[in-house]
Amino acid sequence: MRITALAGGVGGARFLRGLLHHVRTSQPEPVELTVIGNTGDDITLFGLRVCPDIDTLLYTLGGGIHEGQGWGRADETHSLAGELAALGAEPQWFTLGDKDFATHVYRSQLLGRGMPLSAVTERLSARWGLGELGVTLLPMTDTPVETHVVVAGDGDGEQRAIHFQEWWVRHRAELPAERFVVAGLDRATPAPGVLEAIREADVVILPPSNPVVSIGIILGVPGVRDALRGTRAPVVGVSPLVGGRPVRGHADVCLRTIGVDETSAGVAGLYADFLDGWLVDEEDPMPDGRGLQVVRRPLLMSSVEAAADMAGAALDLGLRLRAERAPA
Amino acid sequence: MRITALAGGVGGARFLRGLLHHVRTSQPEPVELTVIGNTGDDITLFGLRVCPDIDTLLYTLGGGIHEGQGWGRADETHSLAGELAALGAEPQWFTLGDKDFATHVYRSQLLGRGMPLSAVTERLSARWGLGELGVTLLPMTDTPVETHVVVAGDGDGEQRAIHFQEWWVRHRAELPAERFVVAGLDRATPAPGVLEAIREADVVILPPSNPVVSIGIILGVPGVRDALRGTRAPVVGVSPLVGGRPVRGHADVCLRTIGVDETSAGVAGLYADFLDGWLVDEEDPMPDGRGLQVVRRPLLMSSVEAAADMAGAALDLGLRLRAERAPA
Numbered sequence: 001m002r003i004t005a006l007a008g009g010v011g012g013a014r015f016l017r018g019l020l021h022h023v024r025t026s027q028p029e030p031v032e033l034t035v036i037g038n039t040g041d042d043i044t045l046f047g048l049r050v051c052p053d054i055d056t057l058l059y060t061l062g063g064g065i066h067e068g069q070g071w072g073r074a075d076e077t078h079s080l081a082g083e084l085a086a087l088g089a090e091p092q093w094f095t096l097g098d099k100d101f102a103t104h105v106y107r108s109q110l111l112g113r114g115m116p117l118s119a120v121t122e123r124l125s126a127r128w129g130l131g132e133l134g135v136t137l138l139p140m141t142d143t144p145v146e147t148h149v150v151v152a153g154d155g156d157g158e159q160r161a162i163h164f165q166e167w168w169v170r171h172r173a174e175l176p177a178e179r180f181v182v183a184g185l186d187r188a189t190p191a192p193g194v195l196e197a198i199r200e201a202d203v204v205i206l207p208p209s210n211p212v213v214s215i216g217i218i219l220g221v222p223g224v225r226d227a228l229r230g231t232r233a234p235v236v237g238v239s240p241l242v243g244g245r246p247v248r249g250h251a252d253v254c255l256r257t258i259g260v261d262e263t264s265a266g267v268a269g270l271y272a273d274f275l276d277g278w279l280v281d282e283e284d285p286m287p288d289g290r291g292l293q294v295v296r297r298p299l300l301m302s303s304v305e306a307a308a309d310m311a312g313a314a315l316d317l318g319l320r321l322r323a324e325r326a327p328a
Numbered sequence: 329m330r331i332t333a334l335a336g337g338v339g340g341a342r343f344l345r346g347l348l349h350h351v352r353t354s355q356p357e358p359v360e361l362t363v364i365g366n367t368g369d370d371i372t373l374f375g376l377r378v379c380p381d382i383d384t385l386l387y388t389l390g391g392g393i394h395e396g397q398g399w400g401r402a403d404e405t406h407s408l409a410g411e412l413a414a415l416g417a418e419p420q421w422f423t424l425g426d427k428d429f430a431t432h433v434y435r436s437q438l439l440g441r442g443m444p445l446s447a448v449t450e451r452l453s454a455r456w457g458l459g460e461l462g463v464t465l466l467p468m469t470d471t472p473v474e475t476h477v478v479v480a481g482d483g484d485g486e487q488r489a490i491h492f493q494e495w496w497v498r499h500r501a502e503l504p505a506e507r508f509v510v511a512g513l514d515r516a517t518p519a520p521g522v523l524e525a526i527r528e529a530d531v532v533i534l535p536p537s538n539p540v541v542s543i544g545i546i547l548g549v550p551g552v553r554d555a556l557r558g559t560r561a562p563v564v565g566v567s568p569l570v571g572g573r574p575v576r577g578h579a580d581v582c583l584r585t586i587g588v589d590e591t592s593a594g595v596a597g598l599y600a601d602f603l604d605g606w607l608v609d610e611e612d613p614m615p616d617g618r619g620l621q622v623v624r625r626p627l628l629m630s631s632v633e634a635a636a637d638m639a640g641a642a643l644d645l646g647l648r649l650r651a652e653r654a655p656a
Contacts, residue, residue: 047437047440076407079405079426080429080430082430084434087434088455098411099408099410101426102412105374105433106415109417127415127416
């Protein structure tokens with residue numbers, strides 16, 4: 001069975017780890033999971049290319065994640081960053097541990113030699129044993145893409161654009177955002193295998209990643225949305241909102257910024273042209289409708305098992321929709 | 329008083345730290361020390377530019393050196409290198425600690441922006457407080473230069489060239505060397521301030537650095553040798569050999585490779601066209617002669633104080649030669 005998922009960082013990674021756990025414990029059929037990771041968060045820091053979402057996926061699925069943070073490496077040291085601070089190097093608002101730095105040094109070296117990001121990601125995936133888990137991790141594109149946030153200037157009325165990470169990490173999404181601008185997205189092409197993975201999947205899953213700055217960016221890669229509309233696989237999503245708020249992250253702020261209701265219905269509207277099934281929280285007032293099958297259940301990923309239950313419910317919904325569609 | 333020194337790595341750095349100690353404790357006149365560092369050892373590892381001699385000078389003079397090793401940082405961790413090894417990144421024979429990596433990341437970032445190595449070195453010098461010590465550290469050149477070693481091939485009779493660091497660190501100078509080739513040296517230009525520092529010095533000192541692959545490389549930068557021949561300052565050197573052998577490093581092997589006697593006389597011969605004073609070990613059979621003033625004394629840098637005594641003797645010799653030269 002081929003499952004394809006679009007994913008951002010922490011939420012997506014935890015959900016997909018749950019999915020693998022569910023599949024391992026409850027799914028008799030072998031599963032191939034292809035994960036299409038958001039690269040709009042990518043940033044060049046200290047001359048090194050950092051791919052926060054891809055790395056969170058690698059570390060979480062590969063067993064190296066810092067469990068408490070949800071990002072970065074477990075048992076991490078911070079000598080290098082301390083020394084960079086002593087050198088006065090900027091920025092100092094983005095935490096990078098020593099082991100994590102190795103990923104960025106290695107990636108930057110290979111990119112510098114002309115290797116595409118997808119090939120670099122394949123190497124990193126091998127280090128984390130993703131192949132043995134049946135997982136193929138693809139960046140959404142090999143084209144460098146960066147999400148920027150247009151914010152009000154420093155009292156002078158002039159707007160300015162800052163990197164998404166600066167807005168998200170440094171300003172904790174508290175700096176009022178006018179809009180998101182994704183540099184490079186219009187000329188990006190899907191990384192090798194991305195469109196095929198969507199077209200040839202048995203089920204496509206959207207984890208509860210940020211619908212604007214994670215899934216929304218992947219959907220903006222030319223060809224991806226068309227592939228989702230055209231795939232014969234049912235597309236099943238998990239709402240990132242519980243009681244109108246994200247469990248983690250700032251999805252509500254992002255939705256407000258693009259003028260969309262901070263509700264599961266609002267998010268589903270962003271996916272309306274291809275979404276077939278939608279998992280929402282048990283208290284969610286989201287109504288069924290217009291060909292969208294809504295399923296209610298608790299949406300808290302408080303443990304790997306809880307995430308596995310949630311992912312299992314999404315997969316079951318997808319498989320049910322697929323069975324209903326199958327030619328008689 | 330302006331002192332200019334040419335220097336390689338560990339030996340040169342320890343000698344110059346001794347010189348600063350001597351000046352601080354025994355020299356009434358304020359001293360400006362300009363150090364011209366060898367960059368022939370420089371190597372690009374994991375896409376980062378590493379300048380081993382410059383870094384050893386920075387760390388030693390700035391108080392951050394790993395005292396036991398003579399290179400690298402004190403209180404160092406090695407998380408990044410361990411992770412690079414887990415990724416299968418090569419080479420693994422060059423030890424880089426996490427704090428040390430910060431220097432290379434920072435330098436590479438600035439070089440990548442087009443900043444010349446001399447300006448980068450100025451920034452690094454500021455972090456290590458060299459200005460407060462009266463020290464200006466200059467790379468010999470801003471032109472990328474790399475010393476390669478021509479060695480016999482793997483049994484096939486073919487020669488091959490390997491980077492100096494691979495020969496020195498990985499093979500501990502045990503792989504028979506045919507010759508040294510310094511890529512880029514013929515088109516290198518001295519870094520800003522290098523020729524002026526030699527021409528306008530009161531005393532020029534050659535520490536007991538390797539005469540072939542450290543001082544010899546600096547002398548190969550077009551213009552440097554002429555400046556040494558032309559300066560009105562006496563040029564005083566310290567023999568790197570005690571009992572025909574280097575106290576540290578592989579100067580004897582390097583001398584054999586270029587066909588020069590492994591003696592203080594042999595080394596002095598390499599400097600014959602500009603050397604005025606020569607400090608040799610107390611047992612050294614080196615004779616006086618042809619305008620070269622030879623002074624004997626113990627040449628072991630067993631402590632900062634011993635290095636200070638040795639450096640003080642070299643400086644005294646230089647000042648004496650300068651006084652003798654002064655117009656009546």
